Amino acid sequence: MVKLITGTLIQSYNICKRQTWLMAHQIIPDQDHPYIEMGRLIDEESYDRDKKKINFENVVLDLVRSDEGDIIVGEVKKSSRAEESARMQLAFYLYKLKESGVNARGVLLFPEERKRIMVELTPELENELEQIFKDIERVIFQATPPPFKKIGYCKNCGYKEFCWS
Numbered sequence: 219m220v221k222l223i224t225g226t227l228i229q230s231y232n233i234c235k236r237q238t239w240l241m242a243h244q245i246i247p248d249q250d251h252p253y254i255e256m257g258r259l260i261d262e263e264s265y266d267r268d269k270k271k272i273n274f275e276n277v278v279l280d281l282v283r284s285d286e287g288d289i290i291v292g293e294v295k296k297s298s299r300a301e302e303s304a305r306m307q308l309a310f311y312l313y314k315l316k317e318s319g320v321n322a323r324g325v326l327l328f329p330e331e332r333k334r335i336m337v338e339l340t341p342e343l344e345n346e347l348e349q350i351f352k353d354i355e356r357v358i359f360q361a362t363p364p365p366f367k368k369i370g371y372c373k374n375c376g377y378k379e380f381c382w383s
């Protein structure tokens with residue numbers, strides 16, 4: 219089951235389970251949505267000095283640096299408003315790396331806010347992730363998406379047109 223799960227699904231799970239279902243069912247969000255576009259630009263332009271993309275199974279790591287022998291995996295984010303979902307997404311990448319025998323630490327980078335947050339894969343965080351994997355499975359194997367419920371994130375969501383029409 220973990221193979222079906224991506225960092226994007228983990229991130230969406232912490233924001234909106236309807237979004238998780240829509241993504242898992244290959245319903246493509248509005249790619250012209252300004253928030254998505256801005257995220258793409260930040261992803262392309264920020265931290266160029268350190269830029270290195272690594273494809274890892276179904277995971278794309280935005281940035282990998284070795285600092286005094288440690289492996290540090292970085293994720294660039296537009297804003298820290300969804301900090302918890304970003305933290306769990308990065309924890310998922312650390313989990314996948316550990317499964318392959320690579321112990322890494324993570325850092326969340328918020329270039330617009332000049333902020334960074336370290337993420338360590340503790341046993342508690344691993345347990346939390348494993349519970350999330352099970353619940354994502356429960357959500358995405360439902361025949362229909364969870365019902366629409368307006369939340370603050372909706373106005374920035376690529377599925378807005380889909381959900382609000």
Ligand code: SF4
Pocket residue numbers: 234235236237240366367368369371372373375376377378381382
């Ligand atoms: S528009 Fe709102 S309810 Fe619909 S997927 Fe996005 S966040 Fe969820």
